[in-house]
Amino acid sequence: MFCKPSLADEPVTLKYNLTGSGNYFPFYTGDSDLPGIFPEIVQQLLNTANIRGEHVVLPAKRTIKSLTTGKIDFDIISTAWLSKHERNNPLFVYSAPLFQMPEYLVSLPEHTKKWQSLAAINGKNVGTVMGYYYYDDDEFIRVDFPSEKELIQALQRQRLEVVIISELSALYWSKELGVQVALGAAHSDGFLRIRILHKYRHLLPQINQAIKQLHQEGTISSIEQKYIDIINKIPTL
Numbered sequence: 001m002f003c004k005p006s007l008a009d010e011p012v013t014l015k016y017n018l019t020g021s022g023n024y025f026p027f028y029t030g031d032s033d034l035p036g037i038f039p040e041i042v043q044q045l046l047n048t049a050n051i052r053g054e055h056v057v058l059p060a061k062r063t064i065k066s067l068t069t070g071k072i073d074f075d076i077i078s079t080a081w082l083s084k085h086e087r088n089n090p091l092f093v094y095s096a097p098l099f100q101m102p103e104y105l106v107s108l109p110e111h112t113k114k115w116q117s118l119a120a121i122n123g124k125n126v127g128t129v130m131g132y133y134y135y136d137d138d139e140f141i142r143v144d145f146p147s148e149k150e151l152i153q154a155l156q157r158q159r160l161e162v163v164i165i166s167e168l169s170a171l172y173w174s175k176e177l178g179v180q181v182a183l184g185a186a187h188s189d190g191f192l193r194i195r196i197l198h199k200y201r202h203l204l205p206q207i208n209q210a211i212k213q214l215h216q217e218g219t220i221s222s223i224e225q226k227y228i229d230i231i232n233k234i235p236t237l
Helices: 037-049 060-068 109-115 148-156 167-177 198-217 219-233
Strands: 013-016 052-055 074-078 092-094 100-107 125-129 141-145 163-166 182-197
Touching: 013 074, 037 052, 037 198, 037 219, 060 074, 092 198, 100 109, 100 148, 100 167, 109 182, 125 148, 125 163, 141 148, 148 163, 148 167, 163 167, 167 219, 182 198, 198 219
Parallel strands: 013 052, 125 141
Antiparallel strands: 074 182, 092 182, 100 163, 100 182
């Protein structure tokens, strides 16, 4: 007697987006030889979990809509970026941790003393990336820019005194653009995870097992370190 395979038995190709702003070094680069931390980890993860994947290039501001409409099935996110309401969104489930990613209040060195407390940004203009989540963006005035690169340029041009950006992105663009910056208070410091549509929750065990294996093998940390080494080798002007 023929039995129809269950959803768990049917092969699936998960569509995903990792591009962020597009200028998201070292997390996404668009370079096929050095694609970034996210694409390298996800490729290893999918291979280890024996899950097929398809990367869909989208601007950050369209990612959440594409998830809710099913155009893509997962992305990478830190729950520390999300409001409590968004963290509890029943549409999604989250994987085990991939790696930690701190974000900071970043300014030019001459202004950094003003930004040693998160309370300092209350009611102030703060540079942010269009389409990104900021769990407390009802406390400050978002001034959106297209990418992390433009955030550092905005500081350089004195358009803003403070921006929110990940530590590695700040270091990379500071060196690439020759703009000295300083870190203020930590804005968020959480673990990145796969955020996947709830309808694929049956895949979480094999995704989490693959993440565990990649941690045990040192694959995730070695990918992250490869890009940190690239940044460290850029001469400081």
